[in-house]
């Protein structure tokens with residue numbers, strides 16, 4: 672069963688100044704356990720596509736299923752977790768209480784919540800901060816709490832919209848490495864929106880390149896870098912080759928043809 676299947680999905684926003692064709696004819700399949708990134712210029716509809724999958728909005732055309740269900744059914748079945756650019760933690764709740772929130776909302780008992788939260792905090796390397804409040808954590812740590820929270824209900828799909836966008840480069844790379852590990856351990860499929868080509872390449876099995884107005888998929892680049900994605904990979908020729916392939920797809924013309932030396 673595929674995690675996501677989009678067939679001819681379109682989204683038109685009606686506005687006072689006229690219709691905005693945010694997405695048109697989106698065909699995309701994300702397999703169970705697969706990591707797919709969406710990349711493209713600002714306004715090409717990446718967030719809109721993610722929001723449609725998350726049932727935060729509805730398509731105006733086409734068909735969209737999540738594990739064979741409508742996005743609404745998938746949301747009700749808690750098939751996916753969501754993490755956005757802002758960690759969105761509740762400042763008055765401790766780290767543990769933030770991670771437990773979705774479980775609490777779904778009536779999971781106290782003991783089970785505590786066990787699960789401890790397990791997740793260990794997964795994201797924050798066991799020692801369980802009793803801290805969000806303002807006592809760095810931005811990267813807050814993001815890790817948000818990721819732990821998004822995994823609370825063991826979703827088979829994670830929807831992430833620039834979750835590392837606000838982090839410094841070093842923290843960002845560390846978080847990417849951790850996310851690869853967390854995904855391998857949890858087996859979740861991921862749809863990941865980013866503006867960073869190296870980030871998309873490092874994380875993904877496939878990079879979906881989008882073009883704007885209306886947002887369409889212009890290329891899908893398979894990234895064959897294997898499952899072992901350690902820090903060394905960032906300096907590997909295969910990594911640079913994949914970055915170049917995505918960059919060329921994004922710009923629509925081979926970068927080499929424009930005189931840029933990539934060696």
Ligand SMILES: Nc1ncnc2c1ncn2[C@@H]1O[C@H](COP(=O)(O)OP(=O)(O)OP(=O)(O)O)[C@@H](O)[C@H]1O
Pocket residue numbers: 684685686691692693711712713714715716717718719720
């Ligand atoms: N609620 C809305 N009402 C009207 N237009 C909208 C709405 N949401 C998005 N849009 C428009 O749809 C288009 C796609 O927006 P979207 O946020 O999906 O792009 P994006 O690729 O995620 O951009 P960015 O990289 O800047 O975050 C844009 O032109 C945007 O102005």
